[in-house]
Amino acid sequence: MSSATHTSHPLTPAAEITVRLVKHPRPDVRYPARVTADDGTRITVRAPWAGAATRDFGFVRFESGDVFTEHYWRDRWYAVKEVRAADGTLKGWYCDVTRPARVEGTDTLVVEDLDLDLWRSADGATILRLDEDEFLESGLTERDPEAASRAREALDELERLAREDDFEGMLGL
Numbered sequence: 507m508s509s510a511t512h513t514s515h516p517l518t519p520a521a522e523i524t525v526r527l528v529k530h531p532r533p534d535v536r537y538p539a540r541v542t543a544d545d546g547t548r549i550t551v552r553a554p555w556a557g558a559a560t561r562d563f564g565f566v567r568f569e570s571g572d573v574f575t576e577h578y579w580r581d582r583w584y585a586v587k588e589v590r591a592a593d594g595t596l597k598g599w600y601c602d603v604t605r606p607a608r609v610e611g612t613d614t615l616v617v618e619d620l621d622l623d624l625w626r627s628a629d630g631a632t633i634l635r636l637d638e639d640e641f642l643e644s645g646l647t648e649r650d651p652e653a654a655s656r657a658r659e660a661l662d663e664l665e666r667l668a669r670e671d672d673f674e675g676m677l678g679l
């Protein structure tokens with residue numbers, strides 16, 4: 507990695523950036539977001555629901571007007587996305603297990619999704635581990651056993667944190 511391409515300097519608050527979710531072997535997902543904070547370790551951005559249509563997972567619906575406040579870390583193997591309805595009502599947190607985030611150039615946040623996810627409802631009553639079948643099918647365990655082990659540890663950590671009374675505080679949010 508060339509230092510000219512990949513930077514570690516903080517992103518500028520209020521800057522418009524592109525979030526690029528790398529989802530091997532599926533196509534990357536790209537969407538615009540606005541930086542709300544970057545302390546050099548954790549990057550926080552805000553973005554509207556990027557899906558073309560409503561997506562009903564059964565336990566939550568992501569729909570037009572929803573706003574995601576997304577927290578990415580350069581040193582953690584997960585991202586935490588606070589999901590609010592258009593009227594500001596908290597729906598919950600969708601957490602992705604990822605490799606640590608990195609910045610490309612001055613305006614692209616790159617995050618590699620490792621297929622494991624966790625949902626925590628706003629009231630903390632529902633905590634769901636998601637997509638473990640996709641993770642097994644991804645072949646990561648065979649391709650990169652160390653990354654697969656880190657991914658499983660990250661999901662376990664997220665679940666432990668989600669069960670704590672002060673979920674946001676435990677995450678340093």
